[in-house]
Amino acid sequence: MSNNSVLKKIKNGMMLSCDTATLLISKREFEKLSIIDGLRLKMHLTNCNLCRRFEEQSSEISTHIKDFSNIENPKTLHNLSEEQKNKLSKLIDNK
């Protein structure tokens, strides 16, 4: 084993990669992480500027998604055309 791969092994044992850290960030939104994963993620985020950014942006995306999933107060972007409305009205009337 080369020196490089020994170092890599040690590093991977101790630290999460950004790949795994961001996966845990996505997962954490829906499920509680194990204590070990939670700690490793916390440690990673303390040191990794880019993953902290990912965390912020990810939650920003989720907030937006929740906003336009809200059926009581929707921000409607797409409307039915008159043609579509007529077609659907006919369908309802004929039943």
Place this chain on the structure above:
Amino acid sequence: MTNNTDLINPKLWISNYGDLLYNYAYSRLSSSTIAEDLLQDTFVSALKSMENFRGDSTEKTWLFSILKRKIIDYYRKSSTRNEISESKYKNPFKEDGFFEGHWDNNRGPSNWSNAADGQIHQNEFQAIMEMCLALLPEKHKAVFVLKVMEDIETNKVCKETGCTASNIWVILHRARLQLRECIEKNWIDE
């Protein structure tokens, strides 16, 4: 006893809820044709099951619950047609070397604060978000829409789309990485 016809009036469905239902479907299906099809199916099912409507919920909530079921059905069918194929998207992490798994050069998240400081235009964001969703591989989109947008239980999402309790997180992770990068390219850089 209340008559169902007091609570439900199909003649007003299109004018009262047509755009809302259509917009909801469109944002999850990225297609006007499919959204329109599902709306038709929704109204047909609603007319058939009108008698069972007991007024426990509002007419609007009831119609939305039917549409939501149609969206699940749609993605169940599309998932059996589509395998989790290798998407063209490459994860933004280094594939080898000492820094394997770290953000690849120039593909890490940029600073969004300039764009976020000002008023975030909800409609603009939604438009870009929808465009980026449309670019996801079908199977990833199915899992993302059902889990993240529809907030359906993990087990049920897996049952409908054929994912497993472990690979669902990998799929969602890839979908989110791709979405984030797409949003950044199209929204922040403008």
